Amino acid sequence: MRLKLKLSILLILSLILVAIYLFAGIPGNWEYILPRRFSRVLAIIVTGSVIAIATVVFQTITNNRILTPSVIGLDSLYVLLQTFLIFVFGSTSAFAVNPNLNFAISVGAMIVFAFLLYHLLFKKQKNVYFLLLVGIVFGTFFGSLSSFMQVLIDPNEFMIVQNRMFASFNNVNTDILWFSIILIIITIIYFWKYIKFLDVMSLGKEQAINLGVDYDEVVKRLLIVIAIWISVATALVGPILFLGLLVANVTYEFMKTYRHSYLLIASALVSIVALVGGQLVVDRIFSFETTLSVIINFIGGAYFLYLILKENKEW
Numbered sequence: 001m002r003l004k005l006k007l008s009i010l011l012i013l014s015l016i017l018v019a020i021y022l023f024a025g026i027p028g029n030w031e032y033i034l035p036r037r038f039s040r041v042l043a044i045i046v047t048g049s050v051i052a053i054a055t056v057v058f059q060t061i062t063n064n065r066i067l068t069p070s071v072i073g074l075d076s077l078y079v080l081l082q083t084f085l086i087f088v089f090g091s092t093s094a095f096a097v098n099p100n101l102n103f104a105i106s107v108g109a110m111i112v113f114a115f116l117l118y119h120l121l122f123k124k125q126k127n128v129y130f131l132l133l134v135g136i137v138f139g140t141f142f143g144s145l146s147s148f149m150q151v152l153i154d155p156n157e158f159m160i161v162q163n164r165m166f167a168s169f170n171n172v173n174t175d176i177l178w179f180s181i182i183l184i185i186i187t188i189i190y191f192w193k194y195i196k197f198l199d200v201m202s203l204g205k206e207q208a209i210n211l212g213v214d215y216d217e218v219v220k221r222l223l224i225v226i227a228i229w230i231s232v233a234t235a236l237v238g239p240i241l242f243l244g245l246l247v248a249n250v251t252y253e254f255m256k257t258y259r260h261s262y263l264l265i266a267s268a269l270v271s272i273v274a275l276v277g278g279q280l281v282v283d284r285i286f287s288f289e290t291t292l293s294v295i296i297n298f299i300g301g302a303y304f305l306y307l308i309l310k311e312n313k314e315w
Helices: 002-023 030-062 074-089 099-124 128-152 155-164 174-201 205-210 215-237 243-255 260-284 292-314
Strands: none
Touching (some): 002 030, 002 243, 002 260, 030 174, 030 215, 030 243, 074 128, 074 215, 099 128, 128 215, 243 292
């Protein structure tokens, strides 16, 4: 009952914030303003939920609360792709101007990269920590290539690249949004049968194997789902580096349970509260002079340092 009460509180708070964002301060012309706000809120709910759930699952697999799926290098790959397309083809090419084409290329490249990475490493090593190490190396490599091209690129075109380096919910393509929702629903249906393993996997690899879990196979399947979720969310709105870390750890502290049936739902609701509340701050206080990802990354980065210092004190 205590866990259900906490979920109810998060749900009510999420609905209140969504209602405020949708309906507050509309001077008129509801036919124009309300659909635009609705598409933003829907994008927030979709991306926030999948990033939060993906991070909780990823931290369960790695048994580490300061790691996020970003360490695999997908965010860095997205920035590299956007930089490369504008560097090679220019800002007026179809790759940069057509959002549907850009979305397809970004999602496809990130998913293919993740599939190849998982297949090659799990075929030989079957070690998730080795996977993380290789992902960090690739992420650093992608970041270096992006920086190199950004130095050489035309300053006007660099401004376009810079805008895509930070997540934004202000101009969401509804066609891409609905396609993303369909793809995410399909992956959630596939993911559903693996939820029952998460509570056991949180005990560690050896304990999970002793309790009958085909650990390597389940981890590989879950990592593929995580890669699809992060790829779709990043290609839809842009990279939000510290959102998953912040939301997942707030969820752990608030729920105080190991049961993933509650943790996954709670993390999605916490993410919605954080993003919708942050978007209200961006709209009403900063008057669109900054982006939501800047605020989330600032708070998340500070919280990341706090977690590291906390871990050092415990040791």
